[in-house]
Amino acid sequence: MGGTVVQTSNRICSLVLVSSDFTTKVTAQAIVLPQLTKILPRFQPTREQRGEWSPIQLADPICHSPSQIDLVIGSDLTPQIMLEGIEHISKNLLAQKTIFGWILSGQMPNKVVSFSTQVEQNSNQLLESQLRKFWEVEEVPTPxxxxxxxxxxxxxxxxxxxxxxxxxxxxxxxxxxxxxxxxxxxxxxxxxxxxxxxxxxxxxxxxxxxxxxxxxxxxxxxxxxxxxxxxxxxxxxxxxxxxxxxxxxxxxxxxxxxxxxxxxxxxxxxxxxxxxxxxxxxxxxxxxxxxxxxxxxxxxxxxxxxxxxxxxxxxxxxxxxxxxxxxxxxxxxxxxxxxxxxxxxxxxxxxxxxxxxxxxxxxxxxxxxxxxxxxxxxxxxxxxxxxxxxxxxxxxxxxxxxxx
Known part of the structure; x- marks a missing residue:
């Protein structure tokens, strides 16, 4: 979460998730964290890729535009927000109907890595940076x-x-x-x-x-x-x-x-x-x-x-x-x-x-x-x-x- 291995939280807030037509309400509790995720998505799908799902009424019409994530919904709430309806858009992309509208899941070719890989990568980069600084302290800096x-x-x-x-x-x-x-x-x-x-x-x-x-x-x-x-x-x-x-x-x-x-x-x-x-x-x-x-x-x-x-x-x-x-x-x-x-x-x-x-x-x-x-x-x-x-x-x- 937040691109770090460990985050601490001492606050929980209650909230109500409401469907797009205001007919369904889901009560939940959310853990408050200093940072949820990084700016997502980390890349821009091509116009051809966006055209594949353009006929579908998405819960987030601009989901392809990188922006801040304010709320992450856990799998414990999945049964309450999922509705009947699945569309296979392509071999690697699936659309599912929810109380908020349709959501996309799957993999864009050569772009998305798993969350666990991302965390490990950031951790290694931090360690590598610290080691490099340690050995370069006494070196004469190069322009x-x-x-x-x-x-x-x-x-x-x-x-x-x-x-x-x-x-x-x-x-x-x-x-x-x-x-x-x-x-x-x-x-x-x-x-x-x-x-x-x-x-x-x-x-x-x-x-x-x-x-x-x-x-x-x-x-x-x-x-x-x-x-x-x-x-x-x-x-x-x-x-x-x-x-x-x-x-x-x-x-x-x-x-x-x-x-x-x-x-x-x-x-x-x-x-x-x-x-x-x-x-x-x-x-x-x-x-x-x-x-x-x-x-x-x-x-x-x-x-x-x-x-x-x-x-x-x-x-x-x-x-x-x-x-x-x-x-x-x-x-x-x-x-x-x-x-x-x-x-x-x-x-x-x-x-x-x-x-x-x-x-x-x-x-x-x-x-x-x-x-x-x-x-x-x-x-x-x-x-x-x-x-x-x-x-x-x-x-x-x-x-x-x-x-x-």
């Missing part, structure tokens, strides 16, 4: 090779990025070419609400964290880094064109100023189904290797570092893509839930480091005549977490010209 997705990110950045008269750059999220025609988003607001309520209960127990949380959101609104939007998800023909970022928690909440990471994407086994992992490439690695940058600092006689304040939030997101960075929030338990969309690049999403560092490189190109000394520092000595490490030699300064 990443450019792949088609990296080229796509660069081409999209060059063709879609603009700059306002006030200075900030406006970028777009580099979605994969298969989005949204072949892979699509599902509903996300319900999940975001559940996580927000859960975090709210946690913050109420830790009263000292609630003001910090509210202050950060207040800063977002004060700086116009987010704006209120509608409470309904944008969708058309079963495809969703908005996404609510999952709520987790504050990291290092007592850090001054606190870094707001409450809406980072989940990590671990849930990553493949998160928004920007599934639908957007990471982009090429542009920042220098941190270890090499630190080692380089040891070659200088005098070293200093700086911080690009709110680097990610200095970069605006195009209005067409702001709906993919929605959140829900209310200032108190008695206040109504309000929906917001973030107007700037969000730290924590998959392509954010590429967009941030690439914008710094673009800035260095745009100001290379006016500020030539800044160009090599922005391009070779700035990390993706806003830190700048350089020396007086790089700036052609004497040690007396600045204070350590």
């Amino acid at each position: 990443n090779l450019t792949n088609p997705e990296d080229k796509l990110c660069e081409e999209l950045y060059l063709s879609t990025t603009s700059r306002t008269p006030e200075g900030p750059y406006i970028v777009r999220l580099p979605f994969k070419q298969s989005f949204p025609n072949e892979i699509t988003l599902g509903q996300s607001r319900t999940t975001a609400l559940q996580q927000f309520f859960g975090m709210g209960r946690s913050l109420q127990k830790k009263g000292d964290l609630k003001p910090l949380y509210d202050n950060v959101l207040g800063e977002y609104r004060t700086l116009n880094h987010m704006e209120e939007t509608t409470s309904y998800e944008k969708s058309s023909e079963g495809k969703y064109y908005s996404f609510y970022l999952p709520t987790t928690r504050l990291s290092n909440p007592r850090k001054e100023p606190p870094r707001y990471v409450s809406y980072l994407m989940h990590h671990g086994d849930q990553v493949p189904d998160s928004l920007l992992m599934m639908f957007s490439p990471t982009g090429p690695t542009l920042q220098p290797d941190l270890m090499l940058l630190i080692l380089k600092g040891h070659t200088y006689q005098f070293v200093f570092n700086g911080d690009v304040e709110k680097m990610y939030r200095q970069i605006l997101l195009h209005k067409d893509h702001q709906n993919y960075q929605r959140i829900v929030f209310r200032s108190s338990p008695s206040s109504p839930i309000r929906d917001y969309r973030l107007r700037t690049v969000k730290f924590g999403v998959n392509c954010a480091p590429f967009l941030a560092i690439r914008t710094l490189h673009q800035l260095s190109d745009d100001v290379k005549i006016t500020y030539p000394l800044a160009v090599p520092i922005l391009k070779t000595e700035t990390t993706y977490f806003q830190e700048v490490m350089t020396s007086s030699q790089q700036l052609n300064l004497s040690p007396k010209s600045f204070k350590l």
Whole structure:
């Protein structure tokens, strides 16, 4: 379940399954899990394959379109939902009549593997990844090779990025070419609400964290880094064109100023189904290797570092893509839930480091005549977490010209 070997659950909810004509009701209990399945189906049937079952009235008319699965029905309920009626569509595909409509079962050629095989495969991949990281810790990293997705990110950045008269750059999220025609988003607001309520209960127990949380959101609104939007998800023909970022928690909440990471994407086994992992490439690695940058600092006689304040939030997101960075929030338990969309690049999403560092490189190109000394520092000595490490030699300064 969820692509993992083991998942734990401490909640059960009661529900009623209702037939499409409202004549049959099935009472059941459901176990609540952090994640049910991955985006299904994992492939797109061809038009010829879809034509084989087009005359049948399916329970899910767009079952061929990859989307999030909200409920998995166990075999204990099968006798109550199955009706008389079986159609052999092809040698490997069967249609069965249920209280919800017709459902499909069987195998598409060379595409579907069994669930047990999938779990074992993921487990081996995780172990292999951990072993590889263990042996590569002491190795000198090799430069990443450019792949088609990296080229796509660069081409999209060059063709879609603009700059306002006030200075900030406006970028777009580099979605994969298969989005949204072949892979699509599902509903996300319900999940975001559940996580927000859960975090709210946690913050109420830790009263000292609630003001910090509210202050950060207040800063977002004060700086116009987010704006209120509608409470309904944008969708058309079963495809969703908005996404609510999952709520987790504050990291290092007592850090001054606190870094707001409450809406980072989940990590671990849930990553493949998160928004920007599934639908957007990471982009090429542009920042220098941190270890090499630190080692380089040891070659200088005098070293200093700086911080690009709110680097990610200095970069605006195009209005067409702001709906993919929605959140829900209310200032108190008695206040109504309000929906917001973030107007700037969000730290924590998959392509954010590429967009941030690439914008710094673009800035260095745009100001290379006016500020030539800044160009090599922005391009070779700035990390993706806003830190700048350089020396007086790089700036052609004497040690007396600045204070350590």
